[in-house]
Amino acid sequence: MLTIFETIEMIAFKIDHAIKTEDLGYSQSENSxxxxxxxxxxxxxxxxxxxFRSVSLVKDLISEEKEGVMPLHNDGKYTVCYxxxxxxxxxxxxxxxxxxxGIYDGEPKGENLVASAYVVYGPRIxxxxxxxxxxxxHYRAQDGFFNLVSKEVVLKEKGKLNxxxxxxQNWCDYHKNFVDDLFAEGYRLRYSGGMVPDLHQILLKGGGLFSYPGTSDKPHGKLRQLFEVIPFAFIYEQAGGQAIDAKGKRLMELVPAHPHDTSPCFFGSNYEIEALKKAYGIKN
Ligand SMILES: O=P(O)(O)OC[C@H]1O[C@](O)(COP(=O)(O)O)[C@@H](O)[C@@H]1O
Ligand SMILES: [Mg+2]
Ligand SMILES: [Mg+2]
Incomplete structure (x- = not known):
């Protein structure tokens, strides 16, 4: 696993360099x-x-930007979905x-996720x-190395961010009412439109709620199970929070039928997720 994490560190520096130096325009193609x-x-x-081509532990890769599974090493152990x-x-x-x-041991599905990681490319990496x-x-890059900032990231019981x-326009009424109620309770809006920085902020500022519900135009939500939803669900649960779908099922129990399947998803500290369950009529 350490080799995989070290590879992610190397990748982080290379992608950061590309973001800072390369063309920001569109290619000629579409993803899946x-x-x-x-x-x-x-x-x-x-x-x-x-x-990952040189990491023999990795059996297969599944990317948001490719249609199918890319086999890498026959004798590898893990499938890395990214x-x-x-x-x-x-x-x-x-x-x-x-x-x-998301690093999966066996068939890529929630219960087989054994590790996950994300990189934030912001003012710092x-x-x-x-x-x-x-x-x-939690690690932060300095002088070409990743230094440990916190060895135990823990969410508070209740946060302040929404x-x-x-x-x-495409939310259902009970979702809209729930979001309005959070703001009426004093929650502050923090939404950049990037899942990574938005969830990172909630995690490091102690708590709150990130939601991406099913909507009238996207009944199954937008965020993809294997490389967005399940890896973050794992991190939020390990930090003492909760991550559920619109029926109250743990996102860690998701079993995607297709690599690019999406799911409505809610990540947060305990107070906000319990409030969401009430608003959605979900019984514990
Ligand atoms: O603009 P919307 O509909 O709120 O969607 C925002 C979400 O879409 C995403 O940008 C999708 O990710 P990609 O950029 O990888 O396609 C998430 O990062 C973000 O949470
Ligand atoms: Mg993407
Ligand atoms: Mg994404």
Whole structure:
């Protein structure tokens, strides 16, 4: 596992360099979710694929930017599912973006995730990583190395931040009422449109809620299970928070039928997730 995490550190420096120096425009192609690919999406995907080619532990790769499974090493143990550049459309307005990695032992599904990590490319490069049974660890790059900032990231029981995703026009009434109630209770809006920096902020500022519900235009949500939803669900649970879908099921129990399947998702500290369950009529 250490080799995989060290590879992610190397990848982080390379992608950061690409973000800072390369063309921010669109490529000529679309990804499997029908989204136009930026040149930076393609480049980041290439950097990650090349990096894991020399890691024999990795059996297969599944990327947000590719349709199917890419076999790497027959005798490998893990499948690494990744979002090479999350929030990539924010790079041209110079907001923070990220990379997300889920490491699965066996068939890629929630219960087989054994470790996850994400990288934030902001004013600094940071990495959050987690393995089963331990609190997430937070690293920050300085002088070409990643230094440990916190060896135990823990969410408070209740936070102050609210990050409501999706187009409001397409929210259902009970979701809209719930979001309004949080603001009426004093929660502050923190939503940049990048899942990585938005969830990172909630995690490090002690708590709150990030939601991306099913909407009238996207009934199954937008965020992808294997490389966005499950890796973050793992990190939030390991930090003492909760991560559920619209029916109250733990996101860690998701079993994607297709690598690019999405799910409505809610990540937060305990108070906000319990409030959400009440608003959605979910019984514990
Ligand atoms: O603009 P919306 O609908 O709120 O969606 C924002 C979400 O979409 C994403 O940008 C999707 O990720 P990609 O950039 O990897 O496609 C998330 O980072 C973010 O949480
Ligand atoms: Mg993404
Ligand atoms: Mg992406």
């Amino acid at each position: 979710s029908g989204e136009d690919q930026l040149k930076l999406d393609v480049k980041s995907d290439y950097i990650i694929e090349e990096a 979002d090479p550049l999350d929030g990539s459309s924010l790079a041209d307005v110079n907001l923070s973006v990220g990379s997300i990695f 940071e990495i959050m990583r987690a393995v089963k049974g331990e609190r997430p660890k 990050a409501p995703g999706g187009t409001q």
